Amino acid sequence: MKPIETGLTREDVTVVWEEDLATTHKSGSLEVYATPAMVAFMEETCCKLLEPYMDEGETTVGIAMDVKHTKATLIGMYVHCKATLVAVEGRKFVFEIETRDDLTPIGSARHERFLVQKEPFMEKALKNKFYCNGL
Secondary structure (H helix, E strand, O other), X not given: OOOOOOOOEEEEXXXXXXXXXXXXXXXXXXXXXXXXXXXXXXXXXXXXXXXXXXXXXXXXXXXXXXXXXXXXXOOOOXXXXXXXXXEEEOOEEEEEEEXXXXXXXXXXXXXXXXXXXXHHXXXXXXXXXXXXXXX
């Protein structure tokens, strides 16, 4: 991992499509932006912020997300996500995240990611799969 400092930010924007709706995610019965879609967008923004600092074979995995989804957003609207790296604790990265539509805030989160080596991580996951399938 290359050196990284707190205070770094990244801002991304997306459009709410049908596949982002609560009805599609089965997380609700209304055609509004789904909390799972918002969480995925938040994680994606954090991943992209960290990518330039990863060495070959490294990645991060999400380990915690404390999220608030405070306003409904309709299909076709823009969602803006701003992630700020607020702490680096060894291999753990902590983010404060804000999402908004073009008018007002719609959500916020505190998110933690952990640095892992891709190959050993996947090897362990595959061992778990084979163990579970053997039961």
